[in-house]
Amino acid sequence: MIRSQLLAVVRDLLVHEGPHAVTLEAVAHRTNVTKGGLQHHFRSKQALLDALSEQLFEEFEQSYDRALQQEADTPGRHARAYIRTCFDGQADCNRVDTQRAIGLLALTSPACRERWHATMQAALAADGPDADTANLLLVCRLAGDGFWFAQMLDVYELGAQRQADLLALLLKLCGGGARP
Structure with missing residues (x-):
């Protein structure tokens, strides 16, 4: 429980104040934990950032695994799961x-x-040996990445229907069915 609270504070400091703001003192202060108590869980700033990175990877991998389980075992399956993960609000x-x-x-x-x-190299390997197919699936993945980054930066105002339409188009390009 305390570990998740500490990582939530690290995430908040990182996002709202920048990497320079993530210090053992700042995290300890915001969580009302002594610096020694914090160091019981995390010995350094780098350990805090590494643990947060691990947590974020786990969140991504759980979402990706859920999407992958829902995909038919057909060509483009991994790319479709990745794109679904990018679009999953x-x-x-x-x-x-x-x-x-x-x-x-x-x-x-x-x-x-x-x-x-x-992680991405392993995912690309699942797209198969055919260069044309692999390139098309990579273009779709890159579009999914672009959507994800645009959402992060609040670049476009895309309503739910437009998002669904874009997702359906990318899935179709990946050989996916009509299920958005």
């Missing part, structure tokens, strides 16, 4: 504060970038 990994935390960690942490890279 109910998923923890798509809350704006979470998106911003992921973005900031990816920009500032080489270990986080490396993990995302490895």
Whole structure:
């Protein structure tokens, strides 16, 4: 329980004040925990950021796994699940504060970038050996990423119907059925 409270404060500091604001002192102060109590759970600022990164990966992976289980085992399955995850407004990994935390960690942490890279490389491998199909699925994934980043930055005002239409179009391009 205390661990999740500490990570919630780290996420809040990171998103609202920036990486420089995440200090052991600031986290301890905001959670009314002694610095020694905090260090019982996390020895350093980097340990806090690594734990938050791990938590965010778990949230993404849970959403992705749920979407993957709902997809038929046909070509494009992994790309469709990924795109569904990007568009899932109910998923923890798509809350704006979470998106911003992921973005900031990816920009500032080489270990986080490396993990995302490895995760995406494994996902791309599931798209199969045919170059044309793999390229089409990558274009769809990139569109899903663009949607995700646009939501994070509040770039476009897209109503629910337009979002559903874009999702359906991307799923169709990935060889998916009509189920949005």
